Amino acid sequence: MTESETASILHADLDSFFASVEQRDDPRLRGRPVIVGGGVVLAASYEAKAFGVRSAMGGRQAARLCPEAIVVPARFDAYVAASRAVFEIFRDTTPLVEGISIDEAFLEVGGLRRLVGEPVDIAVALRRRVREEVGLPISVGVARTKYLAKVASAVSKPDGLLHVPPHGEEHFLHPLPVERLWGVGAVTAAKLHADGIRTLGDLARREESELAHVVGKAAGRHLHALARLRDPRPVETGRRRRSVGAQSAIGRGRRTHEELEALLAALVDRVSRRLRGGERAGRTVTLRLRFDDYTRVTRATTLPRATAATADWLQAGRGLLHTARPLIEERGCTLIGISVSGLVETGRDEQLELPLHLEGVDGRGTRERARLDGALDDLRERYGGSAVVRAAMIGRHAGVEMPTLPDPGPRSR
Structure with missing residues (x-):
């Protein structure tokens, strides 16, 4: 058997990451139902999930399901620090690490x-180190x-280890419900159920052409391959993100x-800082909004040249927010997010070459903004992300959700 045919891939996933950090740091929360975030469950x-509470659920619904739950505000500096510590253990275990979110x-x-x-x-030792050195539970799946591996880690939760030789x-996979399949959400699951497909074994017994009629050609090909154990993707290291974003769940009202x-300004501060930390710039900014009725809308604009300057993205984001104002006033807003895409590599010397098309901006102003951004980045790096905040945010509380990938720490390629 070749190395590619052995179970040598680990999927490591921290259990209820934000809530676990809160329980680690406050002994009074251990063993009790904890919800992070108020208006929307982050x-x-x-202990809270046992009552049916789930991430992205409205705070009122969560309170009805679990009235005994303790609601705590999000502390993202603590989550980033914990993520960095865990990823250091990952990289100390093997150089071949592909981060896919802040906690897995x-x-x-x-x-x-x-x-x-x-x-x-190796998986046993990894779990022990994360527990002893960072104080958090982590589930690991080991597979070919x-x-x-991802399915195995999910099945092993909470705080478990599952090896699939x-x-x-087939013995492990085929009895599982189709919802366990990577990429099957509620809509796709409903379509499969309607066609009599409820387990992965049912799915594997269908032909690709049959699945295409049920869920579409591309989805059918994807599901058919995974159900028949075909997944040739290697663990990718050094993969650069195509976008950087952050969002704030702000609840009803x-x-x-x-x-x-x-809130938009706070998100732009976070995103632009991460861009500069990774020596990258971007051209397209996308605003994401969720309304009281759970519908969503996006607005985007593309700048003539790539930039990493906070002021440029803030001006562009404010423009997008203004265009969406009538919808917000009509429907209410429960979530606001911002992301920057069209990313390119940049360098310190290139930071001065920022777009000069914005009204009232000249070369001198651009250089001054670059120096200001650098100074603020240094302060936050030394004293924490909350060391410098905008005056408009003083006294406000908003659950700002972390981007999908962990901060890589020191600059890396």
Whole structure:
């Protein structure tokens, strides 16, 4: 059996990450139902999940399901610090680490067999180190492919370890419900159920052409391949993100346009800082809004040249927010997000070459803004993300959700 045919991929996933950090840092919360975030649930402990509480659920619904829950505000500096510590353990375990969110990653450990031991032994040691050094529970799946490893870690939760050997893949996978399949949400699951497909075994027994009639050609090809254990994707290291974003779940209740602008400014500060930290610039900014009726809308604009300047993105974001103002006033707003895409590599010397098309901006102003951005970045790096805040945000509380990938720490390629 070749190395690619052995179970050497780990999917490591921190359990109820935000809530687990809160329980770690406050002993009074341990063993009790904890909800992070008020208006919208950002995370729930397993004690709260037992009552049906889930992430992205409205705060009122969560309170009805679990009236005994303890609601705590989000502390993103603590979550980032915990994520960095865990990813240091990942990278100390193997150089082949692919982070896919702030709290989970794939690790390829097949090449460590002679030096360290079998993949399962490595997974055991990894879980022990995360528990002892960071104080958090983590679930790990060990399998031949990324997809199987991810499913295995999900099945093993909470705080578990599951190894799927190559000879036992069908035995493990086929009895599971189709909802376990990577990429199957509520809508796709409903279509599959309507056609009599409820387990992954049911799915595997169908032909690709049959699935195409049910869920479409592309989705049918994807589901057919995974159900038949075909997933050739390797663990990718050094992958650069195509976009950088952040969002704030603000709950129900009318917000003034000035309040939304203040939240937007805080998000732009976070995103532009991460761009500069990764020596990247972008051209397209996208505004995402969710309304009281749970409908969503996006607005986007593209600048003539790539930039990493906070002021440029703030001006562009404010323009997009203004265009959406009638919808916000009509429907109310429960979430606001911002992301920057069209990313390119940049360097310190290039930071002066920022777009000069904005009204009232000249070369000198551009240089001064670049120096100001750099000074603020240094302050936040030394003293924490909350060391410098905009005056408009003083006294405000908003659950600002972290981007989908962890901050890589020191600049890396």
